[in-house]
Each structure stands twice: as structure tokens, then as C-alpha cells.
Amino acid sequence: MAAETTKNMALAKAINESLRHALDADPKVLIMGEDVGKLGGVFRVTDGLQKDFGESRVIDTPLAESGIVGTAIGLALRGYRPVVEIQFDGFVFPAYDQIVTQLAKMHARSLGKVKLPVVVRIPYGGGIGAVEHHSESPESLFAHVAGLKIVSPSNAGDAYWMMQQAIQSDDPVIFFEPKRRYWDKGEVNTEAIPGPLHKARVVREGTDLTLVAYGPMVKLCQEVANAAAEEGRSLEVLDLRSVSPLDFDAIQASVEKTRRLVVVHEAPVFFGSGAEIAARITERCFYHLEAPVLRVGGYHAPYPPARLEDEYLPGLDRVLDAVDRALAY
Amino acid sequence: MAAETTKNMALAKAINESLRHALDADPKVLIMGEDVGKLGGVFRVTDGLQKDFGESRVIDTPLAESGIVGTAIGLALRGYRPVVEIQFDGFVFPAYDQIVTQLAKMHARSLGKVKLPVVVRIPYGGGIGAVEHHSESPESLFAHVAGLKIVSPSNAGDAYWMMQQAIQSDDPVIFFEPKRRYWDKGEVNTEAIPGPLHKARVVREGTDLTLVAYGPMVKLCQEVANAAAEEGRSLEVLDLRSVSPLDFDAIQASVEKTRRLVVVHEAPVFFGSGAEIAARITERCFYHLEAPVLRVGGYHAPYPPARLEDEYLPGLDRVLDAVDRALAY
Amino acid sequence: MTVESTAARKPRRSAGTKSTAGKRTTARKSPDAEHEPVQLLTPEGERVKNAEYDKYVDDITPEELRGLYRDMVLTRRFDAEATSLQRQGELGLWASLLGQEAAQIGSGRALRDDDYVFPTYREHGVAWCRGVDPTNLLGMFRGVNNGGWDPNGNNFHLYTIVIGSQTLHATGYAMGITKDGADSAVIAYFGDGASSQGDVAESFTFSAVYNAPVVFFCQNNQWAISEPTEKQTRVPLYQRAQGYGFPGVRVDGNDVLASLAVTKWALERARSGEGPTLVEAYTYRMGAHTTSDDPSRYRGDEERLAWEAKDPILRLRRFLEASNHADEGFFAELEAESEALGKRVREAVRAMPDPDHFAIFENVYADGHALVDEERAQFAAYQASFADEGV
Amino acid sequence: MTVESTAARKPRRSAGTKSTAGKRTTARKSPDAEHEPVQLLTPEGERVKNAEYDKYVDDITPEELRGLYRDMVLTRRFDAEATSLQRQGELGLWASLLGQEAAQIGSGRALRDDDYVFPTYREHGVAWCRGVDPTNLLGMFRGVNNGGWDPNGNNFHLYTIVIGSQTLHATGYAMGITKDGADSAVIAYFGDGASSQGDVAESFTFSAVYNAPVVFFCQNNQWAISEPTEKQTRVPLYQRAQGYGFPGVRVDGNDVLASLAVTKWALERARSGEGPTLVEAYTYRMGAHTTSDDPSRYRGDEERLAWEAKDPILRLRRFLEASNHADEGFFAELEAESEALGKRVREAVRAMPDPDHFAIFENVYADGHALVDEERAQFAAYQASFADEGV
Ligand SMILES: Cc1ncc(C[n+]2csc(CCOP(=O)(O)OP(=O)(O)O)c2C)c(N)n1
Ligand SMILES: Cc1ncc(C[n+]2csc(CCOP(=O)(O)OP(=O)(O)O)c2C)c(N)n1
């Protein structure tokens, strides 16, 4: 990490660099998961790490997600800081019990005596033409659970720093990686002093309506804002970055200005993040809102086969349609 | 089931009678779970069933929830209709993977070729002074998942009939039993032709504000309405009965009349049912609502030790407080 | 907390701490190579006697032997076609069974029609034995559906992608057979990697306790993506069964006769009320894990070459030729049939239409769901809005 | 789907189809009763020789023997006090260890200070050995907290209620010991019922693959609430280990000396880099599952009476008396100490204050969370509104 502190790199590479830095800086940091070693993970996010840090730090585990998270908890109790990889979103569920009943609650159960600084990395979301279980967005199923923190970067720079902060956090963090953005390049400044992990960021200012998103949908919302601008509409775009906690203050500040809000995520709308955001922002901004908070997301259906995912996922037109509807109030 | 068709019985007994009827009526119905046999379940909901229907129909399983649900799926594929008991809410998570990735999705995966008529019974909720993991309300974690239906009766009569309907359904149903109401008695008419499983019911008419709840909180909301009535306020109370699907039409109809809505559930507010209800009803009734939809529920914290549960759970005063706040708009 | 310094004591020996020997391993020795599997046909195609298992194949006819050969050749041909269709962009992904034909055809041909199969995602050979049209297998890999056949049509369940889950479904199904008083059996396929999943262990427990008529057929193809079997177990996998109270046996999974014989034995146990059996078919994944995988990152060529010498098809051909059970005409005809199959599959895949958009909302529920209805209607209106605009 | 009629064929034998013999079973014979456990002290208090395990207790002093006796007596006394406090309404629930004192004290006293313990919810005797104040165990059963001691204070983890989960934590902790190059060990307790959980199987896999220094100590007390061990396995549980590649041994769990010796052996294996061991302590849950349970619904008295004759405390007393290792004075003093302990626990529980309401919001996160802060503030305002009204 020398003089040249800003590099252009893909999001996956930014996480790789971030993990490398963490392994280097703290001997207690471990990488665990299926195929994270020689293969470097199916997305190469852990590429080269085992070679440089050895099998004791970068651990290929048996094929058992509950075991991965459960032993990571034990390692954390021993003073380690495991960064665990779940190979794909749809394979986190065998570990759900350990995450929900143990990882999330042990700090409280021990009245604060033990801390579990475990990061669970989950490549998530669709848009890559994959088979079943490889395109899901299960963040709501974790956000409802107290004791967990949920974040999702949208770009390479955030991916680098948010991973640093997640590893440094003494709380368990579920780190949702937008897999369809893995190959998107962005600036990473490894010396920048980052803002707080759980604060949203205004990625585009606007006056007519606020679009909020996180992870893979931020880029889409920026495209929507561009398209809307061509039609003379000024949209503000917020990258939430964190799903638990949600930065309601930032959303509120934006909505008090724009008076209209559309929430976009890939996860199904029903019981999704949009519901929580809509409910709370409506309560906070009841007299400011000119239109109900509208939500664009997945349908109440299993993630469809790849040839239908474009219809299932929020796309430019569907978000613009929601924007139009909100503006029509 | 002779001449006398209406009996007064406890909610737990009503489910017992309902299961007995189902076992009697259809040789494909099975009961499975831990301690459901001789013991009759820790709440005696399956009391006497193994004695009368044998160990082949009422099955004490190994202590493994994933195995219970997973084998129930296999039995359903073979033509059986298993009714599975999860001993307590907090122990459903080892089965979460089988429920979410298999039970919920297999019908769609098979393009409709296979059906999985499995009922998963879960005694849920707090208020009984129990130790950790015995008082949780995880319904949101299932409602977000397409392919599942989620219901929760609030009284003995509904418990009887909703269980009948859940067993008859060709879809998987997660049947949340309000354990703190197990001993509450009510009228059960075993001959009545029930309404649809997923429709809400107005349990008290009112004009000033709508309270919606399901399961254990319905009784509380009725008490709240009584208390409010003494202060001259007319509250309408809806028993939702079903969490997926939610009967938005019924809520909308009520809110168009009362113009104010408070949602009450034991589950944490954050990402809870109240969020979905608030978001959708606000969208549907934007010009009718005089106040934002308010939510009363658990805090974003692990379910607390028993001596704190009264502070954690929605109670009369907390709901009245929300009613006051909604009316103050 | 007692965290002692690393320097203070000598590290204990452990798989987790041994040094990494370069990027590619060569001639990796499996921890269990010394456990000789049941073998009836040597790699050279010689029939070896086996007192226990011979009786299950003693009455096999030359025609049946040619049938096994044909099954393996056509399966391999189909598999190769699918791999090439993926390269051409017609499929999104393919999981090749290359090298595992004998394990799959041997076990698949041991089954009766009324038996039921719970596969993973790689049992194309078993699907073939069950009469599932190969092109139906391709729908999910093309991305037009998540499972394109009727499981009850051929008693062949849908492919299960979440590792290990299906072993519990198989066990439950087998429990149902017992309840019905039927004498059919169930076979559950899974991999060496899958053996680590809690669900597989629970299926062992349930099947043992209920004495369910199920055969657990583990294809130990030495790899779970990039992880060798040592990452899942330190003893041979077939031994796992004994701790649950039922027998486990290791069979040469590249020997179609042995795979047939051992599976028949296990199925007979199931039918006659003796409960579950674990069969470990010792074989090798000759290709990549899937078309997305690059095995050169984690394994060397020596290993694959060693296994090539044990090719399942070659050894049966040698036997057929040496015993005069098949002539040139047979092989030539089969070659033509292979080509025809390849062509048929190619054409079928290319002709496979994309699903209707509304399929998203189909079959989410058997009895309907108000929200799905509402979202379907909204979707229809939204789609129609483009039609109106003439887009 | 082939669903054959029940009448058509004779049902196969299966645990699931055999007839139910009345409401209460009598003198149930365990499937594994013939597997003799390691025993060093007979129920009559006679010391029997054992070539393998004697060496682990050969140097035990009379004082240490009296210490084991004292541990068991005080643990039983504490346990009885807790049961009675539950009846008096001071506790919401209690899970009694009655009958399992030898398994717990024997294994607990085999540990070194730097070893780490992962208990279930019933290891009050092990907690005692670790020096956890008994009254601290009662907080969760009284409902004032979910775990009332510092796990790192005595290397004794919090009680884990979700069955089997802790075996993975233990394995992970043990993997950490290996990484640290330390020579301490971990012991994970679990029950016969827990043996069926996928997590336990996964902990066997992980510990074997990483050769983790962990002892799996299964107290087979014959029952998982109302389910006898046959509902979990059809072979003795200690055999489960061999299929994962490490040794399993059955010890007489009512024999404190044998439990001590076998656990020491297993811990030494762990320390010297030989990896995991499974110890099955064959014992009996003399009381109800918890104070909420009514065992008369599912088991008869004969069984309990048979086990009463094998009481762990009685047999050590017989041995101490016969060998003149303890005199009347010792027993009398211990009696007094017992009473004092009971009194201290009683008083401590009654004095245990209810937690502050704001404890709901404490320790949800180590680094804070905006929503928790917001809800805490709202809660404070709400509480204050009553104060304002003078309620
Ligand atoms: C629960 C789960 N975790 C991870 C994966 C990703 N994955 C797909 S196949 C595979 C390896 C499976 O290895 P094995 O069981 O040996 O079967 P093989 O592919 O060799 O046939 C993995 C890790 C998955 N499908 N399911
Ligand atoms: C995952 C899970 N399922 C169910 C329960 C409810 N439960 C508590 S104790 C118990 C029986 C445990 O039996 P065993 O493992 O033999 O331990 P023992 O109580 O006999 O000490 C059950 C079913 C639980 N705590 N966790």
C-alpha cells in the first residue's frame, strides 16, 4: 500500500484487496468457506489469498454451511475474526439457524461479555443468467433479526472500505455483495478516511423525487435518473449502503425536499425493505409526502428461470413507470 | 361428531379435535414431530392421537427439525398429508432451509406437477414466562417467501376450522398457534361452514380508527377497543387470520371508513408485518388516511428474559398510546 | 480467554496448518485409496469373481450387457452435446457426468419401474435409465424452467441443487412406501461433498430409525468443485453408515457391472425390510465441476490421466469384444445412434422457446394467492401499456 | 405415483409400524443394553480393574476421592434446591441433572483450567467444577437474563438451548486452539436426543477434518423429553464416531471414576494432536425433563427403580466407606455444607432483582445501532409519560 493510493479496479477485486489488507494487518482475521482456497472462490474474490497467507488463515471448509458459521462462531469466541463466504445467496439457509439463534444473539445472551466479530459474505442478487438458488436477495430475512448488521456496497470503492469496516466491527455483519456488479470497475482509494459504515450517501442530487436503493440497484437508479433528466425530471438518488440499520435520517432529509419517494430492490416487494422504508418514512414525513411511497422489486414468486429474470427484476422502464406514477399524484 | 355441534373448548383442545377429525377422515393425514406421541406434545395439542391412530400415523421423530420437514416433504411426494409440529417458535430455524428452498418452491419448480400439502404447526409468541427461544414471533421470516401460506388463529373456533382448511390445502401452510391463548376457551361449531381461510374478519365494528392484529394480539386489541370505548372512542378491530396472503381488501374497506390504522403484532416492528400493511394500505388509501399508519410491536432486540417481556410486548397501554397518537393527527 | 502465543508451543498436526504445496497438486493420494472397492470388471475388461456379488449379475444376458454399453455411450454422447451447446451459448450452464457413466447406468439399471429416484443435478445417466427424455433435462440449464419433467412420470424426482436436501425427501418417500405396505424402494444420489451436510446425516438417522427402504448412493468423484475428498472426511465415506447402524459398501464406480450388482443387493435389502444401505461409488469427475469451472486452478493432469485408464466405457467394450458379446455392426450402429441423439438434442434445444412472461406467476401456489393474482394483473397492465404505446 | 394399497402386501418391519403397547411402557430394554460400558466402580462400590483406563485414576488420592463425592453431593443438593425454588414460583423452570452427577463431575474434574467447556442447559455439575457460582446459573431459569455469567471467566460457555448448536462452537473454538499452537482442549456436552441434529454431525465432520482438540461428551440419559433413545438411533451412540474417523467409547455415566478416567484419556488424545473423541456416558435422567414435564405420561417406575440401584453418589459412598477413605465426620460436615449451600442459593435467588427495563436495549449490539437508540429513546419517553401522569 504505497504512494499511489487510488486505483481503478473491479468490485470483486476491491473486496479481494480489502481482504488481503485485513489478513495482512491482523493475524486474527481468517477467511473460511467452500472453494475459497486454491480456486479463490467461484467468483475469484479470494483469489491468491491462500497462496499468500496459508491454509491456516484461508480455509477450505467441508460442504456444510451451518458448520461454517457455527465453527466461525467458535473461532470468534477464541479471539479470531472470521470472514465467512457463503457461495451463493440461496445456500445461506442451512446456516440460517446458526446465524439467527447464535450469531445474532450471543452478545446479548452473554450480557455483553462475548463479542462475535464475524463477517458473512454473500454474493447475492440476479441478472447473471444463473440456475435456481443463485440469484436471490434474502436481505429482509436477516434485517428483521436484531443483533445482525446488514450492508451492501454498490461500487468498488465502497466495497473496499465497507469490508474493512465490517471486519473491524465487533458485531456480526452480513455483507451482501452485488454479484452482477463484481466486474464493474470503480475508483478505490485505499488511503481515504471513509465515513461511517451505516450512513447512506446521496449519489445524485435532485428536486422532484427521491430514489433509494442499495447494492445492485444503485447503478440502475442512476440510469433511471439520467433517463428522467432527459425528460426534464430531477431525481435524487440515495445509495443506502446499509439495510440494518437503515439510515432513515438521510431518506427523511431527501424526502422533505423532494416530497416523493420510490424504493427499488431486487428482493420481493412483499415484506421487503421497501415496506419498512415506506412505513417509517410515511410516519416521519406524513405532511411532506405528495404521493405514497412506491416500491419496485421482485414479485411474490420464486426467482424465475434465467430467461424470465429481465421481466422479474426491476429494470429501467419499471422504475420509470413508478416514478411517473409517483409524480402523477 | 354427532347432534351437538357447538362445544366450548380451549384453543389447544380445538386444534386437537381438528387433528383428530382430519386423521379420522383421511388416512393420508399424518402427525409428525418431537414428543407428539405418548406425551401428546409439550402443550398436549396432540394428546391421545397416537393412542387412537397408532405410531404409523402419529410419529415421534428424531430430534432434528430439518429432518422432520425434509421427510414430511418426501411423504407428501408419496401422497401423504403430513402435519408437522415444531415444538417451539425458536426451533424452526434448523428447518428453515427445507421450508424456504424446498417446501415453498417445489410446486413451482415442478411446473405444478407436484403438490406439497404439508402443514407446519408452530406454537409461537410470548407472554408465558418462558426461557429463551420459546417466545418468538417469526412469521415475517416466512411471509417474505413465496410459495408458503401463513395463518394464525386467534380463537378456538377459528383454530378448529383453519386447521381443517390448512390440512385440506394443497399448498404448504405455516400454522402459527398463539401459545399464550392455548388455554382460552371459545365456541367451536364443528358443523359450521367456514369462510375462506385467508379472509380477515371484523371482530368489532367502529368508526374512529382501525386496529388490525392476528393470533395472540386480537384479544388484546379487543380489550383496547373496550378501554377506548369507555373514553368515547369507537375502534374497529380486524382479525387478519392470515399473514400470507394478507387481506388488504378488508383492511382497505375498514380504513376508508375510519381513516386511521394501527397495526399490532408481537414480532419486532422492523421488517415486520406492520411494515407491509402500512406500505400497501398507505398506497391504497393515500387520500383517505388522516394519520400515518402506526405500528405497535416488539423492539429491535432479542426477545428479552421473562421478567422483561411485559415491557417488550405490546400491552394495553402501549396500543392505547398509539391510538391516541393516531387520533391526534 | 486463554489465547496462548503462537510461538510458545509447537503446533499440533492438523489439516488446517500443513503447508500449501504450490498452486497445483500432482498425483494427490486419496486418504482412502487403500480401501479396495467391489470390482467385477477390471479396467482391462476382465471379469473377476466375487463370491458375494456375482449372483446379482450371473444371469445377465449379452443383450443386457450391450444395453449397458449402449446406455453409457449414449449418455456420454448426450453429455458431450450439452457441453458443446453450453459453449455455443444455447445453455447457460452444464454439469457434466463425464467419467461417472458406469456408476449411474449400473445403479440406474438396477432399479424397478416402481422404485423412486432422488437425483442431484448430475444424474443424467440415471435420468436416461428412467426414460426421462434427455432434452427435458436441459430446460433448467438453458434457463427456461427450474425443472422440466414430471417427477411422477418416470419416478425420477427433479434435480436438487441445494446440496444434500434430497436425501431427506428420499427418506420420507421411503417411509411412505413402508406405510403403504409396498415393496418398492428409493435411491438417493449425492456427492462426496454432500456427505458433510447435516441433512444427509439426518437422513441417515431417520432412515435407520424408521428402517426405511432407501439406498443412499454416494458418487465419490473425488472432488466437490475444487475441494478434494480429504476436506470432507478422513476415513472412507462408505464407513459413515456403520455409525448409524446400517451397512456401507464401496464399489468401483467405473465398473458398470459392479455398480449394478451392489445396487441390486442394496435394493433387495430395502425391499425385504432390512432398511437403508449406503453405497459409495468410487469414481472420478473427469471434467470440470460445471462449464463455469476451471479445474486447472486446483488439480493436475496426472490424476485425470490415471483415471482415464480406468474409463468405464472402455472396459466394458474390452469385455464385450473379448467375450464376443458384440460385433463391429453393433458398435457401428451405436455410433450412428449416438450421432442421431446428438442431432436430436441439438435441434430440440435450439427450438426450445422462451417461457411466456406470465410463467413467473404460474404455479407459485396450487390453490392461488391473492397477492400473486394482484401482481399478475399489475404486470399485465404494465405490459399492455407498452403495447398501447406500440413499443 | 405408485401408492399401493395397504392390504395388498404385508407391511415390512419398522419402528414406525409396530403396535403401541398401552400408555406406559414397563422395563423398556434399550437397543444397546448389551454394550458394556467402561466401569471402574460397580453399583456396589467395588473397584474393578480396567487395563486401559486404570492408569488415569491410579494416582488419585483419598482427598480427591472425597472431593468427587463432595462435588456430587453439593451438586445434587443445589439441583434439589432449584427444583424446589421452581415449585415455590421463584424460578420459571428448572432442568434437573438428578442421576447424572457422576457423568458431569467425572468429566468436569478431568478438565484443566485452560480447557473450555460448551454445555447444554443441564450441566450444572460441570459448571460447579468450573467454579461458576451456582446462583449465576439460576438467572435464566428465573427469567432475569438469558445467561448470567462471563463465559471467559471460567472457560465455561453459556448454556445453549437450541439442541446441538454448541457442538459447532466447540469445534470452532478447538480449531482456534490448534491455530494458536496451544495444548488445551475443548469439551462439548450434548444429549442422546441431540445426536440426531445435523449440527452435531457437522461438528463431527469439521473436527475430524481439522483434527480439532475436542471431546464430544454425550450424556445418554435414555430420554429426550418423552422419546427413548431408540427414536434417535438403532445402534449405540458411541459407535457414531467411527464413521467419521475418530474413536467413540461408552462409559458408565453413573461411575464417577470411570467418567473421570475416560474423559482424561480423551482429553489427552486432544492435547497430543490426535483429534476428536466421542464419549457416550450411559446414564439416566432420574427426574422429569424439566419442571414443566410429566414423565408419568411416557415411562414407568420400574425403569427408574432399576437405575436408582445404580445411583452415582451411593456407589462412591460405599467405596469410600469400605476403603476407609472417609469417616462419619466427613459425611456430617458435608451434610452441613449442603444445607448451607441450599440456604445460600435460596436466599440469593429470592434476593435476585428484576432487571432494569432498559436492559431490553442493552447489548443488542457491541458497536450500537441507530434503530436501537431510537427505540430506547421512544421507550424512555413513553415510560416517562406515566411518571408525568403519576401512574
Ligand atoms: C447448500 C449448498 N452449498 C453450496 C452449493 C454450491 N455447490 C454446488 S455443487 C458443489 C459441490 C458438490 O460436490 P459433491 O457433493 O461432491 O458433488 P459433485 O458436484 O462432485 O457431483 C457446491 C459447493 C450448493 N449447491 N448447495
Ligand atoms: C432445535 C431444538 N429443538 C427442540 C428443542 C426442545 N427440546 C428441549 S430439550 C429437548 C430434548 C433433548 O434431549 P437430549 O438431547 O437427550 O438432552 P436431555 O434433555 O436428555 O439432557 C427438546 C426436544 C430444542 N431445545 N431445540
Ligand SMILES: [Mg+2]
Ligand atoms: Mg464430488
Ligand SMILES: [Mg+2]
Ligand atoms: Mg437425553
